[in-house]
Amino acid sequence: MSPKNPIFCALDTTDTDRAVALAESLKGAVGGVKIGMEFFNANGPAGYAKVAAAGVPIFLDLKLHDIPNTVAGGIRAVLPLKPAIVNVHAAGGIAMMRAAAEAAAEAGDARPLVIAVTMLTSLDEGDLHDTGVIGTPADHVLRLANLAAKAGLDGVVCSAHEISTLRRELGPDFKLIVPGIRPAGADVADQKRIMTPPQALSLGADVLVIGRPITGASNPHDAAAAITASLAA
Numbered sequence: 001m002s003p004k005n006p007i008f009c010a011l012d013t014t015d016t017d018r019a020v021a022l023a024e025s026l027k028g029a030v031g032g033v034k035i036g037m038e039f040f041n042a043n044g045p046a047g048y049a050k051v052a053a054a055g056v057p058i059f060l061d062l063k064l065h066d067i068p069n070t071v072a073g074g075i076r077a078v079l080p081l082k083p084a085i086v087n088v089h090a091a092g093g094i095a096m097m098r099a100a101a102e103a104a105a106e107a108g109d110a111r112p113l114v115i116a117v118t119m120l121t122s123l124d125e126g127d128l129h130d131t132g133v134i135g136t137p138a139d140h141v142l143r144l145a146n147l148a149a150k151a152g153l154d155g156v157v158c159s160a161h162e163i164s165t166l167r168r169e170l171g172p173d174f175k176l177i178v179p180g181i182r183p184a185g186a187d188v189a190d191q192k193r194i195m196t197p198p199q200a201l202s203l204g205a206d207v208l209v210i211g212r213p214i215t216g217a218s219n220p221h222d223a224a225a226a227i228t229a230s231l232a233a
Contacts, residue, residue, distance in 0.1 A: 004031065005029075005030055005031035005228060006031055006201060006205065006206060006207050006208050006231070007029075007030045007031055007197070007207075007208050007210055007224060007227060007228060008030060008031055008032040008033060008034050008057075008059050008177075008207050008208070008209050008210075009022070009026055009030045009032075009033050009034065009209075009210060009211065009214045009215065009220075009224060010033075010034040010036065010061075010179070010209055010210065010211030010212075010215070011023065011033050011034065011035055011036075011039060011051070011211075011215065012036060012038060012039075012211050012212075012215065013038070013039060013215075014038055014039055014042035014043065016039075016043050016047045016050055016051075019035070019039060019047070019050075019051050020050050020051055020053075020054060022215060022220060023051045023054035023056050024054045025220055025221045026056065026214070026220060026221055026224055027054055027055060027056050029221050029224035029225045029228065030056070030214075030224050030228075031057065031207070032056050032057035032058060032059060032084055032085075032207075033051065033056050033057075033058055033059070034058070034059040034061050034209055034211075035048060035051060035058055035059070035060055035061065036061040036062070037061070037062055037063065040060070040062060045078075045080075045081060048060070048081055049081070052081065052082075057084035057085075058081075058083045058084055058085075059083065059084060059085040059086075059087075059177070059207070059209070060078055060081065060083035060085065060086045060087075060112075061087055062074070062078070062086065062087065063087055063088065063089055063117050064086075064087070064088040064089065064092075064100065065088065065089035065091065065092045065096075066092065066096070067096065068092075068095045068096045068098070068099035069099065071088055071092065071096050071099055071100050071103075072099040072100060072102065072103040073103075075088075075100050075103035075104050075114070076103050076106065079103075079104070079106065079107045079110070079112070082107075082110055082112070083112045084112055084113065085112055085113045085114075085115055085177070085207075086100075086104070086112045086113070086114055086115070087114070087115040087116065087117055087157060087177075088100045088114065088115075088116055088117070088153075089116065089117050090116035090117060090118050090144035090145070090147060090148050090156065091144065093147075094147050094150060094151045097114075097116055097147070097148055097151035097152075097153050098151040098152055100114050100151075100153070101114050101151060101152040101153055102152075113154040113155065113175060114153050114154055115148075115153065115154060115155050115156060115157055115175060115177050116144065116145070116147075116148035116151075116153050116155075116156045116157070117156070117157045118140070118141040118144040118145055118148075118156050118157060118158050118162070119137055119140055119141050119144070119158070119159070121159045121179050121180035123137070124137065125137055128140060137159070137161070137162070138161070138162055138165060141156075141158050141159075141162045141165075141166070142162070142165055142166065142169060144156070145158065145162075145166050145169075145170060145174075146169070146170070149170055149174060154174070154175050155174050155175025155176055155177060155206070156174075156175075156176065156177070157177045157178070157179065158176055158177075158178060159178065159179075159180050159195075160178050160180060160181065160195030160199065160200040160203065160205065161195065163176055163178065163200060163203040163204050163205050164203050164204065167203070167204035172204075175206045175207070176204060176205050176206050176207075177205075177206065177207045177209065178195075178200050178205040178207065178208055178209065179209040180195070180209075181195060181196070181197055181200055181208045181209060181210045182195075182196065182210075182213060183196060183197060183210075183213050183226075183227055183230065196230075197210070197227050197230060197231055198230055198231055201231055210224075210227065213227070214227070
């Protein structure tokens with residue numbers, strides 16, 4: 001999957017009606033939408049199906065992290081929903097990631113991309129050291145991305161600051177899903193490792209995950225369209 005429009009809008013809400021309204025209004029202005037654990041835990045597959053009815057590709061952002069058998073079961077459980085992308089935590093290890101990839105393959109042609117989360121964009125080097133990981137964020141992300149590739153996953157979630165290294169080390173086909181994207185002048189909120197959409201795309205990102213700058217706008221469709229236009233400037 002390489003969407004013509006690389007922007008996926010994060011629908012960070014538990015309100016099904018709002019999520020559906022956003023998905024419908026953003027159709028044509030974004031490449032897809034992201035549904036996270038906040039929405040999915042509140043509304044389940046039924047809520048997901050209502051958003052999917054808008055006809056936009058969905059990144060199901062559940063960040064699965066458990067023993068291999070449990071994660072494989074979790075992947076199988078969401079395959080009937082036909083998400084475009086699902087993800088797991090790379091920190092779960094190679095056996096867990098391999099189990100996720102193998103479970104996803106059972107969907108055949110309807111197989112979603114399986115992506116590994118490397119390091120949350122809300123974390124910085126100090127946070128990393130607090131958890132006992134020695135080295136820079138770039139070192140940590142590259143180590144986990146190599147593990148994901150070895151496990152047969154399609155790519156990783158990374159911050160924009162790791163794009164260049166990962167693209168160079170893992171090649172053009174390894175998918176890079178990049179959150180923490182903020183248009184110039186936007187509020188950075190709780191994100192620490194951010195970049196503008198044109199900067200991230202120029203470095204080799206495949207998908208740009210953008211939430212509040214779009215969903216918090218008075219006209220989300222126009223906000224998304226403006227960001228898309230900036231990518232072609």
